[in-house]
Amino acid sequence: MGWFLSQPVMALDGVSFSIGAGEAFGLIGPNGSGKSTLLRILSTVLLPSSGQVWIRGIPISKVTLVKALLGVAPSEARGFSGELSGRQNLEFFAVLQRLRPAAIRHRVEHLLQRVGIADLGKQRVWTYSTGQRQRLNIARALLHDPPIVLFDEPTKALDPWAAKETRLWIREELIKRQRKTLLIASNQMEDIGELCDRVVFLRKGKPVFLGSAKEAQKLSADNLS
């Protein structure tokens, strides 16, 4: 029974910060530092054993209300049906996000264009490259036009060119044009430096630095870790 009654693990400890509307906030740290765990708590996927989280004044225990405010782009583009086209996959998730039937087609087309894969909309998802899947993943997170978007490793597994392109798109489209509030977890300093206003650096679940992204960049990763 040991595996069933597994020992609890302290994944996060003493993490406290607030993010302003329209701010791009970074979570940085080495693998296993608790970034993804924190993001999953904020997206209501995980229940914290203690502590409090509010999103726009709503406690995350109000799952339905909180989920409506959030767009979640996990680190890997999971949950898509490979046999369906990108458009069909987005249409499916649009229904699950309670979009009006009349609005779905237009919204999906709009997002496919915005993330730059409109020409791939009719292709089956299994033919997509990792970068194209990641864009589809971002489009899915934006279907219900949430004011807050959570990114877990947005450039993970992307080649340097695709990563740069993704960062540019997030900055121009989501930060400058749509003024979304972003929370980006990454272990890539480029992601944080190019996209975030402020960051918190996590190590073994504890915050070791909270400040501007520029300051974080000045401190070498070695010093922090």
Added chain:
Amino acid sequence: MMFGQLLRVAVSFLWRDLLSMRPWRWVFEWLDASLSVVLWYFVTRFLKTASFSPNRSVADYFTFSLIGLALTQYVWRGFSSLSNRVRKEQAAGALESLWVTAYPLPLLILLESLWDFLSATVNAGIILLVGTYGFGAQLQWDRMVAILGIGCLTSLGMASLGLLVASWVIASGRGDVFRPLLNKVVPLLSGAFFPLSLMPPWAQSLAGCLPLTHALALSRGLLTASGGRMGSAWLSLAGITALLAAAGWGSLVLAIRRARVNGRLVAV
């Protein structure tokens, strides 16, 4: 939740699975169902040599087992696929992408199984058709509406059993050890291929707790025009289905809550 919204989500799941299905897979599935009938036809021809009377009211063993074969599709296709899907989605991290949508995850997991139960119903229909028109089974086709009602209740009952197994899968993250077992045990205990009277009394009591047992009794009664008053069988089927539905739903809600605590809702 509005009924219209629920219907839209249900249709979108069915549409997604229909689009994912390749036409050649249909052909092979239907061929598989038809070949099962052929297999049972020859098995029953062989058994005719023995003086075997499974049920006084059933014309012959072929018809008896044909109905058993048709209804076990709800176990082998419906129930089995539900827990298998949940396991695969948990391993692939797809449950997380469903969780963050606007609908409750237990509902989405249940609706995901719609396609498999619809498919089980189609397979059951093909088996009965091939049995009747290919091999001369004597079935009362004018009672199909009632049979469809049995199919709906059986689907719900087996889906609920599937939810119980899915709850274990989600909470433990240890695979569905129960699925292969129940795939054998449910048809065995329900008397799909032989009369319940052949089994020991304790097994017969256990059989009474399974929706398939009552679904088979009703279907055999209706399709072979052998059943008298079947009100109690209808009540038993509806009652057991309702109990299983409540247990399945409740356990899934608890399992998801536990998985949100121990982190098993995401890829394991």
